[in-house]
Amino acid sequence: MTSAPPLGEEHAAWEVLVTTTLIGKRAVVVGAGMGGLTAAGALADHFEQVVVLERDTLPSEPIFRAGTPQARHVHALLLSGQRALNELFPGFEQDLATAGAVPLKAGLDVRMERAGYDPFPQRDLGWSSYAVSRPAIERIVRRLVEDRGDISLRERCRVEEVLSSPNGDVVTGVRYEDSNGVIHTLASDLVIDASGRGALTLAVLRSIGRPLPEETTIGIDLGYATSIFAIPDDAPTDWKGVMTFGEAPQNSRGGLMLPLEGNRWMATIGGRHGNVPSGDAEGFLAYALSLRTPTIYNAIRHAKRLDGVARYGFPESVRRHFERLDVFPSGLLPIADAICRFNPVYGQGMSVAALEACLLRKLLGRMASERDPIAELAPTFFREAQTLLETPWSVANLDFAFPDTRGQRPADLETTLKFGMALTHLAAEDPAVHKLTVEVQQLLRPRSAYGDPALVQRVLAKMAQA
Numbered sequence: 001m002t003s004a005p006p007l008g009e010e011h012a013a014w015e016v017l018v019t020t021t022l023i024g025k026r027a028v029v030v031g032a033g034m035g036g037l038t039a040a041g042a043l044a045d046h047f048e049q050v051v052v053l054e055r056d057t058l059p060s061e062p063i064f065r066a067g068t069p070q071a072r073h074v075h076a077l078l079l080s081g082q083r084a085l086n087e088l089f090p091g092f093e094q095d096l097a098t099a100g101a102v103p104l105k106a107g108l109d110v111r112m113e114r115a116g117y118d119p120f121p122q123r124d125l126g127w128s129s130y131a132v133s134r135p136a137i138e139r140i141v142r143r144l145v146e147d148r149g150d151i152s153l154r155e156r157c158r159v160e161e162v163l164s165s166p167n168g169d170v171v172t173g174v175r176y177e178d179s180n181g182v183i184h185t186l187a188s189d190l191v192i193d194a195s196g197r198g199a200l201t202l203a204v205l206r207s208i209g210r211p212l213p214e215e216t217t218i219g220i221d222l223g224y225a226t227s228i229f230a231i232p233d234d235a236p237t238d239w240k241g242v243m244t245f246g247e248a249p250q251n252s253r254g255g256l257m258l259p260l261e262g263n264r265w266m267a268t269i270g271g272r273h274g275n276v277p278s279g280d281a282e283g284f285l286a287y288a289l290s291l292r293t294p295t296i297y298n299a300i301r302h303a304k305r306l307d308g309v310a311r312y313g314f315p316e317s318v319r320r321h322f323e324r325l326d327v328f329p330s331g332l333l334p335i336a337d338a339i340c341r342f343n344p345v346y347g348q349g350m351s352v353a354a355l356e357a358c359l360l361r362k363l364l365g366r367m368a369s370e371r372d373p374i375a376e377l378a379p380t381f382f383r384e385a386q387t388l389l390e391t392p393w394s395v396a397n398l399d400f401a402f403p404d405t406r407g408q409r410p411a412d413l414e415t416t417l418k419f420g421m422a423l424t425h426l427a428a429e430d431p432a433v434h435k436l437t438v439e440v441q442q443l444l445r446p447r448s449a450y451g452d453p454a455l456v457q458r459v460l461a462k463m464a465q466a
């Protein structure tokens with residue numbers, strides 16, 4: 001980090017540290033969502049200045065803002081993401097607790113309802129995470145970013161274009177419009193596209209005549225509706241949150257209700273392919289009643305509603321294969337949703353964004369002493385991020401259990417689904433297997449952990465019984 005040099009003997013060591021870790025003068029990050037904020041945290045040790053440009057006005061309170069419409073819906077933060085955020089911004093977990101985030105004991109505090117298990121056995125798996133609103137998570141991270149003197153956060157600045165050298169080999173900066181309508185050009189050694197949709201990256205590739213990444217899509221046409229309630233005095237005491245799954249292939253309706261800071265519940269319900277809730281209070285309750293179990297309906301029907309009903313349509317999970325491109329301009333890196341957007345039902349996006357930022361930080365540290373680290377950064381990142389994306393994307397693939405899902409069905413889908421069912425039965429009986437499955441869901445362990453030969457034997461035995 002480029003803080004003031006210490007005096008005396010340590011000065012020389014400081015100089016060595018700065019010259020070996022700094023790789024550029026300025027990095028620009030587009031977007032102050034979870035991808036942009038975490039990337040800025042990763043970059044700060046390696047650039048003299050990091051500038052984050054955000055089109056929205058950034059609220060000083062943990063409240064909703066227009067640029068992230070998804071923030072009105074339940075945002076589960078996986079333990080992997082929570083830990084990654086704490087690694088990037090020490091003090092994050094403490095700040096969550098201070099902000100009133102609700103601790104949840106894994107395996108115990110969220111009632112999981114799935115066909116055949118209403119509920120799935122509740123047991124304390126030995127660790128906790130927090131439930132809290134997306135605006136609160138983002139506000140905490142933003143404050144931790146603001147606390148760093150080397151990151152400058154500029155709100156109401158809409159990036160219009162990523163700029164490149166005439167031959168398109170190198171990205172040289174961005175052009176953006178500020179709140180007064182003034183257009184600025186900001187030169188930079190590295191541009192991170194954390195704008196969510198990645199449209200700026202695709203536009204610059206088009207403008208320089210470079211190939212676009214291939215895309216794998218999983219079409220789910222998910223419709224979400226969310227409302228917030230005051231937790232009533234007579235709320236159930238045997239759970240703090242509920243997750244109700246439908247039953248593939250016939251019933252795609254499901255719901256997730258989690259506690260929020262301020263003694264509130266946020267309930268998100270929804271389904272696929274047109275099977276979606278309406279946007280009014282009565283329709284919301286009627287849909288909650290239509291879920292496979294009445295747990296969420298019973299909890300909220302007499303609870304005080306604190307908000308209207310917010311809706312969101314999510315057509316498809318999208319994975320852009322930047323790793324397959326032979327050429328990519330130096331000085332540009334798309335990150336987070338700009339690379340891969342996951343079905344939000346599985347609560348993975350923020351955590352993957354934070355894990356990608358940890359990878360970025362690791363790569364910058366490792367490559368800082370190389371001759372041209374910025375030229376090598378994007379291809380290396382795209383390659384190494386695949387390991388990180390593998391497990392969450394394999395979860396998104398389970399959407400093919402619903403027959404209307406669009407896209408390339410995995411050849412081994414039937415076996416995967418049967419294996420998953422048998423694994424669920426085993427997890428219900430055996431706390432160690434239960435713990436393993438939750439660790440994989442929380443992206444603490446890769447899905448390949450299910451390939452352990454002893455476990456496979458036990459799962460195959462269950463499959464044979466079925």
Ligand SMILES: Cc1cc2nc3c(=O)[nH]c(=O)nc-3n(C[C@H](O)[C@H](O)[C@H](O)COP(=O)(O)OP(=O)(O)OC[C@H]3O[C@@H](n4cnc5c(N)ncnc54)[C@H](O)[C@@H]3O)c2cc1C
Pocket residue numbers: 030031032033034035036053054055056066067068070073074075076077078157158159160194195196197224312314335336337338344345346347348349350351352353
């Ligand atoms: C309905 C829904 C529910 C979800 N639930 C969960 C969940 O439970 N758990 C979870 O982990 N994830 C969840 N996600 C995913 C999560 O929101 C994202 O994966 C995560 O926020 C990372 O996104 P990002 O930073 O790439 O983009 P975003 O968070 O969308 O941020 C992009 C930012 O870029 C800004 N921006 C865009 N264009 C420009 C521009 N041209 N100039 C300047 N600024 C710009 C936007 O204003 C915004 O602030 C959910 C998503 C949806 C849609």
